Amino acid sequence: MRVHVADHPLITHKLTVLRDRTTPSPVFRALTEELVTLLAYEATRNVRTEPVEIETPVTTTMGLAISQPRPLVVPILRAGLGMLEGMVKLLPTAEVGFLGMVRNEETLEPATYAERLPDDLSDRQCFVLDPMLATGGSLGAAIEFLFARGAVDVTAICLLAAPEGIAALEKATEGRDVTIVLGAMDERLNEHGYIVPGLGDAGDRLYGLV
Numbered sequence: 001m002r003v004h005v006a007d008h009p010l011i012t013h014k015l016t017v018l019r020d021r022t023t024p025s026p027v028f029r030a031l032t033e034e035l036v037t038l039l040a041y042e043a044t045r046n047v048r049t050e051p052v053e054i055e056t057p058v059t060t061t062m063g064l065a066i067s068q069p070r071p072l073v074v075p076i077l078r079a080g081l082g083m084l085e086g087m088v089k090l091l092p093t094a095e096v097g098f099l100g101m102v103r104n105e106e107t108l109e110p111a112t113y114a115e116r117l118p119d120d121l122s123d124r125q126c127f128v129l130d131p132m133l134a135t136g137g138s139l140g141a142a143i144e145f146l147f148a149r150g151a152v153d154v155t156a157i158c159l160l161a162a163p164e165g166i167a168a169l170e171k172a173t174e175g176r177d178v179t180i181v182l183g184a185m186d187e188r189l190n191e192h193g194y195i196v197p198g199l200g201d202a203g204d205r206l207y208g209l210v
């Protein structure tokens with residue numbers, strides 16, 4: 001598993017505002033979208049392309065276009081939905097699948113309540129979106145869904161992760177082609193499974209309490 005932690009002052013600045021408990025939902029949503037666009041630049045570094053011939057106003061030349069089959073973007077609901085617009089701005093031809101997951105706050109185990117993915121993902125490049133990688137249970141289960149349908153490589157974009165979750169995911173995805181692109185690696189998990197210093201519950205901060 002490859003882990004790439006973004007190291008850029010713009011990303012750190014936006015994360016600092018996001019972490020601030022006084023940042024209201026509309027600003028939180030806007031920053032999440034901006035952060036994904038910056039992280040997607042790194043996450044799509046190896047997106048598959050193919051040569052295409054085009055005509056400029058001056059001459060005929062060869063360029064590169066994102067190849068078929070189109071990449072698949074999978075936000076993990078709810079919080080991952082806040083990252084979708086930023087991602088498809090960069091990859092407008094991508095298809096979008098959905099996974100709805102919620103972590104049981106007692107056991108910290110993820111439960112899947114919605115799934116809408118293509119049946120056959122063989123030869124598809126998959127990009128999973130979830131702002132928070134805490135214990136790694138939710139992202140690990142999502143990645144497993146994709147490999148079970150034939151995906152060969154999966155890249156996840158997360159705003160924050162805990163070292164404990166990265167270690168668990170590393171174990172769970174052993175032998176698989178998995179890349180994780182992070183805005184920041186935080187210090188640890190607390191006794192409730194929350195990332196410290198973190199930003200709280202990303203879903204609640206995006207969409208309000210349920």
Ligand SMILES: O=P(O)(O)OC[C@H]1O[C@H](OP(=O)(O)OP(=O)(O)O)[C@H](O)[C@@H]1O
Binds near residue numbers: 080101108201
């Ligand atoms: O790494 P884990 O320990 O599995 O925790 C991370 C998960 O928790 C959050 O979702 P949550 O369950 O709060 O659902 P929500 O997005 O609907 O708020 C977050 O968006 C991840 O999906």
Ligand SMILES: O=c1cc[nH]c(=O)[nH]1
Binds near residue numbers: 198
């Ligand atoms: O810190 C955390 C951990 C899990 N889910 C969140 O939204 N935040």
Ligand SMILES: [Mg+2]
Binds near residue numbers: 201
């Ligand atoms: Mg939540």
